[in-house]
Amino acid sequence: MDAEKHASYSQEKKDVDTTDIPTVAEMKKSIDSNVVCDTDAIDPGAAKRLLRKIDLHVYPILFVVYGLSFLDRINISNARIQGLTEELELYGNRFNIALFVYFVPYILLEIPSNMIIRKVRPSLYLSSLMFGWGIVNMSMGFVKTYPQLVVLRFLLGTLEAGVIPGIIYLTSMYYKRHDFQVRMSSFFCSVVVAGAFGGLLAYAISDLDGHRNIRAWRWIFIIEGAVTAFISLIAAFLIVDWPSQARFLNIEEKALLSRILAEDGGDEARMDTLNKHAYWLIFSDWKIWLGSLIYLGMGVTGYSLVFFMPTILVEFGWKAREAQVHSIPVYAVTAVAMILVGWISDRCKHRYGFIMLGCVIATVGYGILLGQEGLSRDTKYGALFLASVGGYIATPMALAWLANNVSGHWKHAFSASIQVTIGNIVGVVAANIFLDREAPRYTTGYGTALGLNWLGGIAATALFIGLLIENRKRDAGERDYRLRQPVEEVRNMGDNHPSFRFTL
Numbered sequence: 001m002d003a004e005k006h007a008s009y010s011q012e013k014k015d016v017d018t019t020d021i022p023t024v025a026e027m028k029k030s031i032d033s034n035v036v037c038d039t040d041a042i043d044p045g046a047a048k049r050l051l052r053k054i055d056l057h058v059y060p061i062l063f064v065v066y067g068l069s070f071l072d073r074i075n076i077s078n079a080r081i082q083g084l085t086e087e088l089e090l091y092g093n094r095f096n097i098a099l100f101v102y103f104v105p106y107i108l109l110e111i112p113s114n115m116i117i118r119k120v121r122p123s124l125y126l127s128s129l130m131f132g133w134g135i136v137n138m139s140m141g142f143v144k145t146y147p148q149l150v151v152l153r154f155l156l157g158t159l160e161a162g163v164i165p166g167i168i169y170l171t172s173m174y175y176k177r178h179d180f181q182v183r184m185s186s187f188f189c190s191v192v193v194a195g196a197f198g199g200l201l202a203y204a205i206s207d208l209d210g211h212r213n214i215r216a217w218r219w220i221f222i223i224e225g226a227v228t229a230f231i232s233l234i235a236a237f238l239i240v241d242w243p244s245q246a247r248f249l250n251i252e253e254k255a256l257l258s259r260i261l262a263e264d265g266g267d268e269a270r271m272d273t274l275n276k277h278a279y280w281l282i283f284s285d286w287k288i289w290l291g292s293l294i295y296l297g298m299g300v301t302g303y304s305l306v307f308f309m310p311t312i313l314v315e316f317g318w319k320a321r322e323a324q325v326h327s328i329p330v331y332a333v334t335a336v337a338m339i340l341v342g343w344i345s346d347r348c349k350h351r352y353g354f355i356m357l358g359c360v361i362a363t364v365g366y367g368i369l370l371g372q373e374g375l376s377r378d379t380k381y382g383a384l385f386l387a388s389v390g391g392y393i394a395t396p397m398a399l400a401w402l403a404n405n406v407s408g409h410w411k412h413a414f415s416a417s418i419q420v421t422i423g424n425i426v427g428v429v430a431a432n433i434f435l436d437r438e439a440p441r442y443t444t445g446y447g448t449a450l451g452l453n454w455l456g457g458i459a460a461t462a463l464f465i466g467l468l469i470e471n472r473k474r475d476a477g478e479r480d481y482r483l484r485q486p487v488e489e490v491r492n493m494g495d496n497h498p499s500f501r502f503t504l
Contacts, residue, residue, distance in 0.1 A: 042259060050256055054174050057248045059187055061238040062167050065130055067190035068228045069163045071198050072137040072156065073102065074306040075224055078202035079217035081310050081320040087215065088146050092436070099307055099431030101150050106157035107424050113162030114169055114417035118409070122170050123239040126163065130232035133159035138225025141218040165417040168399055172412055173243055174257070176264040177404040177503055178349045181397065185342025188396035189335040192388075195306050196331035198224075202310075203324040271408025271494035281496055282414045290463040291402030291415070294355065295423030297456020298398050300449045301362060301391020303430035305330075305384070308445070312384070315440035316377050326381070334388045341393045342400075351401040352464040352504055355394045359457040362390025366450040372441060387449070394456065398423075404503040405467065408494035426452060467502040474498055 076084070080095060090098065117125050136155045143149045167187075175183060202220055209216035240246055243257055271278055282288070305312075309330070313323035345354045365386030372380050399419065406415045429452070434445035473479055479498040483490055490497070 042256070042263065046256060047260055050253055050260075051175075051179065053248070053253070054257075055183070057246075058171060058174055058240050059183060061235055062171070063187055063190045064231065065126060065235055065239070066163060066167060066187065067194040067197075068130070068224075068231065069133070069160050070191045070306070071194040071224060072133055072228055073160065074195065075137070075198055075202070075220050076140075076153075077307050077310050078198050078324065079220045081314060081323065082202065082206060082209070082217040082220065083215045084217040087217070088143070088149060090146065093432070094146055096432045096435075098146075098149055098153050100428045102153045102157035103424060103427040103431070104157065105154060106161045106427070107421050109158060109161035110165045110421040110424070111414065111417040114165050114413045117162060117166045117169065118413050121241045121245065122166060123236055123241050126166060126239050127232045127236035129159050129162055130235060131229050134225050134228030134230075134232055136225070137228060138222050141214075141221035141225070165420040168403060168416040168420070169413050170240070170242070172403045172416070173409075174240075176260060178346050180403060181345045181351065181400040182339065182342040184396045184400040184403075185338045185345075185393070188392070188399075189338055191302060191306075192331040192335045192338070192392060195309070196328045196335075199310070199324040199327040199331075203321055206321055206324075269407035269493070269495050269497040269500040271411045271492050273488075273492050274410045275492070277489055278410055278492060278494075281494060282411060285406070285411075285415070286466065287402065287405055287463065287502075288415045288418050289422075290459050290466070291398065291405075292419045292422035293459035294398040294401070294456045294463065295395065295419050296426045297452045297454070297459060298355070298358065298391060298394040299423050300426045300430055300452040301387060302395055303427045304434065304445060304449050305388055305391070307430060308434045308442075309384070311434070311439075312442070313381075315442075316380055330384055330388050333385055334392045337389045338393050338396065342396065345397065350504055351397055351404070352460055355397050355401070355460045356457060358390045358392075358394030358397070359453055359460075360390070362387050362394070362453050363450060365390060366446050366453070369446045370441075370443065370450070391449075391453065398456070398460075401463075401503065406495050407497070407500055408492070411494040464504060467504055471502050471504075474501065 076098065080090070084090060085095065088094075133156055136152055136159060140149060140152045140156075143152065168184075171183070171187070172180065201224070205219045205223060206216045208214070208219045211219070214222075240248065243249065243254060246254070249257065271281070309327050310320075310323050313326050314320060316323075318326055341354055341357070345351060365383045365388070368375070368383035369380065369387065372383070399416075402415055402419050403412065406412055429448065433448045434442050438444055477498075482493065482496060482498055485493075494500075495502075
């Protein structure tokens with residue numbers, strides 16, 4: 001019996017490799033038995049200290065990384081009103097094509113990227129990608145023709161593809177499910193900070209127009225790309241690796257983290273081996289597909305506003321430099337709303353209602369913008385606040401909600417990448433719905449955004465009902481038959497395990 005147990009354990013270690021959080025049993029083998037014990041209650045004080053330590057080391061640098069990723073993705077919208085359009089002749093649908101070509105590799109490479117990051121150190125992987133896209137972004141400041149711009153945008157999408165799914169996967173390995181939303185919302189504020197900072201920076205850079213015979217729009221790419229490349233060198237030492245590799249945690253803290261996550265439902269509901277059965281459980285999981293539709297629907301606001309807000313504000317009557325500045329308050333209010341709603345969501349241990357709240361707020365904003373004829377500039381400006389707040393508070397909620405409701409390393413890896421892959425299809429849509437010929441009303445843009453917003457709302461309602469029913473069936477023992485499957489399948493079924501309960 002001992003030999004059989006040892007063989008099973010050895011096979012598990014081979015599958016898990018060095019990138020997994022150790023189970024409680026594994027941690028007990030590597031530390032003194034009086035440090036951790038299954039029967040000991042977790043010290044709340046120690047757990048809080050550990051959480052604060054993780055917060056300090058995990059999110060700050062990732063906030064910067066994703067903020068710069070988003071800034072380098074959207075700065076083309078700031079460059080557009082600083083002379084890019086005229087110099088490269090981006091008339092007709094050329095600007096829209098330059099936007100959407102980014103998403104072709106960005107969408108296709110997200111799942112492969114998470115399969116790679118699963119096997120390597122995230123710190124080296126993410127910082128290498130960051131350095132690459134910084135150089136590409138800087139190179140856009142030297143393009144001479146429209147085709148050159150399109151090629152560089154394609155390369156930018158290639159290098160940024162693995163960033164957000166990798167970050168979601170990595171951070172979800174450090175937190176309990178109901179500690180995750182406020183952190184995901186706070187992290188996603190990097191997007192709105194990038195939008196606000198992009199407008200402010202573009203405003204400042206406009207003074208460099210003509211310096212060294214270089215136009216302002218070129219300085220935007222050159223300066224922001226150089227900053228990204230430089231910070232990537234620092235990020236290589238600051239980005240955390242998987243918990244079992246984390247240099248900032250000692251062995252006792254790793255054991256405590258393992259116990260905390262196991263108590264949250266992560267020890268029995270594991271998926272550490274990627275085999276045929278695991279693939280079936282992943283790709284047949286209706287939660288992943290509904291969660292992806294939610295992210296797709298809610299994500300339209302983020303992409304459409306950051307790509308076109310400077311142009312929309314110019315259409316409201318502000319000059320280019322004034323438009324850059326007026327985008328900042330929209331992002332600032334949105335950031336505060338995201339953090340507040342995320343904090344309340346974690347306190348309530350609930351997601352669905354807050355996603356629908358965002359859906360309703362965005363609907364009011366888009367409704368006003370669709371009926372903007374005869375309205376004052378201030379009213380239309382206020383509607384942008386509503387559309388932004390509603391869309392942005394729901395987007396990170398969609399990401400965290402799915403992450404809350406899957407379990408196991410491979411399930412997390414695939415669910416995050418599938419969700420972001422499908423969700424980012426909306427980037428292609430957002431890049432093509434604000435048409436120059438429809439200015440200043442942009443009926444197609446606002447109407448499509450409103451429709452997709454409610455596609456996300458319907459998908460969220462379906463997911464909520466499905467999870468509610470599934471929890472009740474598990475409470476009634478209607479899923480206990482799964483425990484009669486072969487032991488290797490029971491130990492590798494992830495959230496299909498009857499002990500796992502879903503977050504509503």
